[in-house]
Amino acid sequence: MADFGKAGKRTIRLHDGAVLVAVSKGEYLAYKLTVQGAVPMFTFACKHTSRKSQSDFPGHPKATYEWTWSQGSNESDSPDDMYGVAMMFISAVKYTLVVEHRRQDNTVIKTLQDVDYESKEHSDSFTELLRVFAT
Amino acid sequence: MRLPKSERSLTIVFFVTFVAISVSAQVRTSNCVSPADFTAWINCRYDEIAAARISQRGNTQQVEMPSIADNTTSLVDQSSAPDLLGLALDLAGLNKGSDSGKTAMAATFSAYALYARGSNHEGLDPAFYTRHANLRRFSFTIGRDDGETKAGTNDPATILGGKILLINRREVTRRKNLAELDKVSKRLNAATPDFNATASDVQDYIYNQLAAKLNLPLPFTPASMATFINGPLNVGNFAGTLALLDTKQLDQIDEIIVKRINSKVELVDESLKAFETIRRKPQLSFTFQSKLRSGAGIDEYQTGLTYDYGLYRRLNLTVNGTFNYRNSPAIGANTRGGKLAAEARFQLTPDKNILGGTGPFLFSMSSSAEWLTKTKPTYIGQAKFTIPIFSGIDFPISVSFSNKTDLIKESKVRGRFGFTLDLAKLLSAAR
Numbered sequence: 001m002a003d004f005g006k007a008g009k010r011t012i013r014l015h016d017g018a019v020l021v022a023v024s025k026g027e028y029l030a031y032k033l034t035v036q037g038a039v040p041m042f043t044f045a046c047k048h049t050s051r052k053s054q055s056d057f058p059g060h061p062k063a064t065y066e067w068t069w070s071q072g073s074n075e076s077d078s079p080d081d082m083y084g085v086a087m088m089f090i091s092a093v094k095y096t097l098v099v100e101h102r103r104q105d106n107t108v109i110k111t112l113q114d115v116d117y118e119s120k121e122h123s124d125s126f127t128e129l130l131r132v133f134a135t
Numbered sequence: 136m137r138l139p140k141s142e143r144s145l146t147i148v149f150f151v152t153f154v155a156i157s158v159s160a161q162v163r164t165s166n167c168v169s170p171a172d173f174t175a176w177i178n179c180r181y182d183e184i185a186a187a188r189i190s191q192r193g194n195t196q197q198v199e200m201p202s203i204a205d206n207t208t209s210l211v212d213q214s215s216a217p218d219l220l221g222l223a224l225d226l227a228g229l230n231k232g233s234d235s236g237k238t239a240m241a242a243t244f245s246a247y248a249l250y251a252r253g254s255n256h257e258g259l260d261p262a263f264y265t266r267h268a269n270l271r272r273f274s275f276t277i278g279r280d281d282g283e284t285k286a287g288t289n290d291p292a293t294i295l296g297g298k299i300l301l302i303n304r305r306e307v308t309r310r311k312n313l314a315e316l317d318k319v320s321k322r323l324n325a326a327t328p329d330f331n332a333t334a335s336d337v338q339d340y341i342y343n344q345l346a347a348k349l350n351l352p353l354p355f356t357p358a359s360m361a362t363f364i365n366g367p368l369n370v371g372n373f374a375g376t377l378a379l380l381d382t383k384q385l386d387q388i389d390e391i392i393v394k395r396i397n398s399k400v401e402l403v404d405e406s407l408k409a410f411e412t413i414r415r416k417p418q419l420s421f422t423f424q425s426k427l428r429s430g431a432g433i434d435e436y437q438t439g440l441t442y443d444y445g446l447y448r449r450l451n452l453t454v455n456g457t458f459n460y461r462n463s464p465a466i467g468a469n470t471r472g473g474k475l476a477a478e479a480r481f482q483l484t485p486d487k488n489i490l491g492g493t494g495p496f497l498f499s500m501s502s503s504a505e506w507l508t509k510t511k512p513t514y515i516g517q518a519k520f521t522i523p524i525f526s527g528i529d530f531p532i533s534v535s536f537s538n539k540t541d542l543i544k545e546s547k548v549r550g551r552f553g554f555t556l557d558l559a560k561l562l563s564a565a566r
Contacts, residue, residue, distance in 0.1 A: 001169075003171065003175060003285060004175060004179065004182075005179055006184065010171065010175065012171065012370055015172065015329075015369065015370055016365050016369070017172065017173060017364040017365055017368060017369055018175060018360065018365055019361065019368060020357055020358065020361055020363035024416050025545045035255070035261055036259035036260070036261075037259055037261060038265070038307045038382055039265075039308065039313065039316055040257075040261055041316060041320055041323065042239060042323075043167075043320075043323045043324050043327045045324070045327040045331060045333035046331060047328055047331040047335050048328060048332075050324040050325070050327055050328060051308050053324055054320070055320065059262070061261035061262060061264075062260075062262045063257070063262060067393060068392070070306070070543065072408055074434060075419035078359075078553065079220055079336075080335075080357065080360075082331040082332065082334055082335035082338075083331065084327055084330060084331040084334070085328040086323055086326070086330070088319065088406065088407065090316065090319060090406055090410060091307050091316055092261070093259060094259070096379045100136055113172055122257060122406075122410050123406060123407065123410070125323075125402075125406075125524070126178055127174075127178060127327060127331070127334075127497065128174060129173075129174045129177075129331065131335065131360070131361070131364055133357035133360070133361060135357070
């Protein structure tokens with residue numbers, strides 16, 4: 001049976017669903033999305049608005065997309081928010097998402113998520129969630 | 136007045152039946168069983184409720200699944216180059232376990248796959264994939280055929296062939312197809328905040344409902360909610376947490392999901408529409424195939440053009456015209472001629488087979504006419520019905536009619552059935 005959609009497989013190496021980020025102390029989140037396929041299609045959004053999608057990155061389409069949240073400035077809409085990376089498999093077959101909680105000096109506090117998502121079914125999609133409490 | 140015993144029994148049976156039906160009507164149906172964690176479960180419920188919304192709409196609004204000539208479910212070319220050394224050994228009959236007189240096999244691969252392998256590059260790197268779109272126009276076939284031949288010889292034949300896509304409007308990296316994908320991306324941008332908000336509300340609801348049972352503080356604090364999400368809602372624990380919710384609470388969760396489901400429905404619609412639009416676009420290819428036999432065997436050559444087009448929704452049309460040449464070692468026995476063939480394939484059902492897996496029922500009608508020197512024209516018609524048994528296993532039943540074969544002059548009707556195996560699908564279903 002599929003882990004998601006019709007034929008999706010989700011391989012979890014590390015997974016937290018929530019994090020407390022001391023933005024006032026310079027802590028931030030670092031995202032890295034690695035893609036296999038023809039044309040990646042994904043969106044990074046909170047519960048209020050979409051923040052980034054694949055076409056916002058120079059060099060798209062490419063194998064690796066990296067971005068941060070609240071590095072250097074507080075990017076939160078509210079102290080309690082839900083962030084998600086939504087991935088479509090209409091033109092890609094595999095995504096690997098790594099999310100790190102980092103200090104202001106860029107050292108890693110904890111790797112929150114390290115997950116593979118695979119599907120050869122064009123209609124499959126998956127949104128990986130992270131509830132973020134910004135302090 | 137007391138009812139007769141027979142009427143009392145009937146009344147009791149009717150009452151029990153009524154209660155059973157009522158209870159079963161209230162039982163929730165969901166395929167979101169055994170989710171790894173909250174995220175997997177909420178994704179699944181969201182998909183299920185969106186799918187239910189789509190199927191509730193009228194037929195005129197439903198997006199038809201596309202008719203796909205090659206029966207794939209992806210826009211991405213995932214063909215990989217074979218191990219050429221192993222392939223060569225197989226053809227030469229030098230591989231252990233290979234019966235050199237009876238082995239039948241063929242491998243088809245694209246120039247793109249070959250180039251990726253040769254340059255030691257990941258073929259599914261999106262940047263590499265986009266840069267070398269033209270290499271995917273060229274594909275090659277190498278194989279060995281041990282089956283019956285029209286030439287009347289059972290000598291094994293080496294198959295060498297190639298195909299060039301002169302027109303390939305289905306290439307996903309084409310500008311017009313990228314524009315179709317952009318429409319999907321816009322819908323994704325709109326749908327994702329809704330999903331995130333819904334997931335957040337559902338987490339809050341579950342926390343509030345289970346706070347007493349799990350000794351959680353109310354109202355929740357950032358720390359207590361984070362602990363709850365990383366504990367009872369996370370991998371390894373979520374199934375047990377889900378079991379604590381009763382039907383009424385699960386129904387309440389569905390109500391939360393339904394409030395923002397429309398953007399997901401629109402995303403699914405747009406995605407299906409984009410896929411159908413791209414996969415139905417025309418392809419025109421130039422093909423060349425040869426069967427080469429040693430000794431007294433007859434070499435066969437065929438070259439021509441094939442046009443493939445998704446006519447309308449589930450109907451796909453393929454037309455090809457070829458020039459055929461047979462080179463015989465016997466003096467004066469060479470033949471040459473032409474062949475015209477057409478096939479219309481209709482996908483009868485969505486992607487479901489009789490065991491509930493993937494694979495549509497297909498009906499196709501085809502006809503061909505062949506003219507060769509020193510031979511009377513051959514006309515063949517065929518109707519084929521393909522029943523999907525399981526993902527990767529199909530059961531085709533066909534009826535063919537021809538005015539003559541090469542060897543006998545009587546008209547011939549032939550029926551065939553068998554099994555086809557798609558090894559890639561079987562392996563992915565087994566995972």
